[in-house]
Amino acid sequence: MSGLLTDPEQRAQEPRHPGFVLGLDVGSSVIRCHVYDRAARVCGSSVQKVENLYPQIGWVEIDPDVLWIQFVAVIKEAVKAAGIQMNQIVGLGISTQRATFITWNKKTGNHFHNFISWQDLRAVELVKSWNNSLLMKIFHSSCRVLHFFTRSKRLFTASLFTFTTQQTSLRLVWILQNLTEVQKAVEEENCCFGTIDTWLLYKLTKGSVYATDFSNASTTGLFDPYKMCWSGMITSLISIPLSLLPPVRDTSHNFGSVDEEIFGVPIPIVALVADQQSAMFGECCFQTGDVKLTMGTGTFLDINTGNSLQQTTGGFYPLIGWKIGQEVVCLAESNAGDTGTAIKWAQQL
Template identity: 90%
Template sequence: MLSKLQEHRRTRLLVLVYPHRATFITWNRKTGNHFHNFISWQDLRAIELVKSWNDSLVMKFLHSSCRVLHFFTRSKELLAASRFTFTIQQASLRLAWILQNLTEVQNAVEEENCCFGTIDTWLLYKLTKGSQYATDFSNASTTGLFDPYEMCWSRLITSMISVPLSLLPPVKDTSHNFGSVDEEIFGVPIPIVALVGDQQSAMFGECCFQTGDVKLTMGTGTFLDINTGNDPEHTVGGFYPLIGWKIGQEVVCLAEGNAGDTGSAIKWAQQLDLFTDAAEAEKMAKSLEDSEGVYFVPSFSGLQAPLNDPCACASFMGLKPSTNKHHLVRAILESIAFRNKQLYEMMQKEIHIPVTNVRADGGVC
């Protein structure tokens, strides 16, 4: 690979980074050494924090006061604040858990020697040998620490959960000169011209550029995104506002709902030897007229919108003596369709934007 790069020194090479969004890491600002492994977007260590914060008097006061203020001002930002809740898949309370439980990180924060970053920030830092430290608006907006209305880190949320603003990286445009890959890595200095979250990049790649365009990605989880134009949309049921991308003066906003277990549920069934591959799973499901009342709840990482229960467990229901693994496989596949239907119906109910196009992608498609 290095020889090929060196042979094409005159060819214009560019790097675009589009990783998982809510997975994060913290590291020593001086040495670049990480304090812990990546904390995945499906990590459940902050479940109790999420429950306690969402049930807290502070959150109840925030919601009620913002509802009153919204009544008089009709501010969209206050309306969003009145609906705000923490979720387990946002980085915010998982980061708060790290700050509360890892002494090494606590000490580094006190010495202003700690960096936080989602995977894009970490890769940028490593590829540039520590010379660049930043994220973009699309990745920042997925952390639960960002205010999409003010387009900056939220002072309110960070102060509520005791996350220092000094810990968070500068936020840049999605298309931006992020420096170059250090020449020692590939033999040539390759410019890094964009950072973007995986679902936002899928939205862009599917050409969902118009208000009302919808993208459904079915991978490890399911992510349903709708282009809401220039205005963030926050719903009661669990669709949350994101920045799709910011290129120059153009800001495109999305609303997103997700189900945490799609491909992961299929992989689990395969590991149990219910089937060997996708072709066999399809054949087994089609061999039955229906699942005979057997249902599967795909919630290895809780249930997201519209139920928003991080403690929900995966389960089969309706099992009978006549149930065999064909019924189980069909129930698992049907559960994906049911979750997609739930998300789509909630999107139509709570986001009053006519759907213009629906594009689907991901490894499960």
């Protein structure tokens, strides 16, 4: 019948009471935004391809300026598709690929280099060297001896710890060793470090908020999930100053608001979460023993281990799933990083 309004038109003409939430996911392949109403229905969406750069064999980077433009664009496009206004948004939650990082000038906000992706292999020789080093052998032996006397789960896990290229840790060491501009900034305490969530939060708040959450921090290889803080042992071992690392907050937290200049209104930022932990939560894997398998750019198998970290072997490692108030959910995870590449290769045969 003529005169009837479509759903977006109806929403646009409803009283401007707030009631919609933005869910942003910055993945390894795409960046997408969904607009959810109070019933958790998707009202509008937008997606763009993440433009990975390959400046050298084995190197994988993302241009932060391009990512920022895409981030802002998908939000505007999704809100437009939903037929609502920005002042109807009551919250923004951000899920991101993990362990991809950047460093930037604390005073100017300018980045020193592109994002170094979790898929990047530039630190592979550092990883091999450290894992085979005498220092690591001494570290493992010391932890085993101490575990024998204390039966500490933390020391048992430390005795099995190895570096990988997926972790942020040695890729950050590579940057510190090879970019004199970053070295100088660190010495002058004028350097900020962050994974994608931290950098986006910093950009969205025009530099007023600098933080990460427990799920993202726990995937860097620099975090102690038993003490729920950055690891003094690991950072001391590889000479990364603790002062370089951002404060760690709850996954669901008041992270401040988006600066009004960006979207015309301040939008509360209410959650930061790593993508695999986000998928675990989204699949309602809330009970101890629940299992989630994600097959995307990589394959990730996660097991909910409740509120305690388990002594893990056989390729599993402990992570923080999320922290909401007093609730801490722990995971055991194993992964294979090249699933998406293998599938694309098979499709081209």
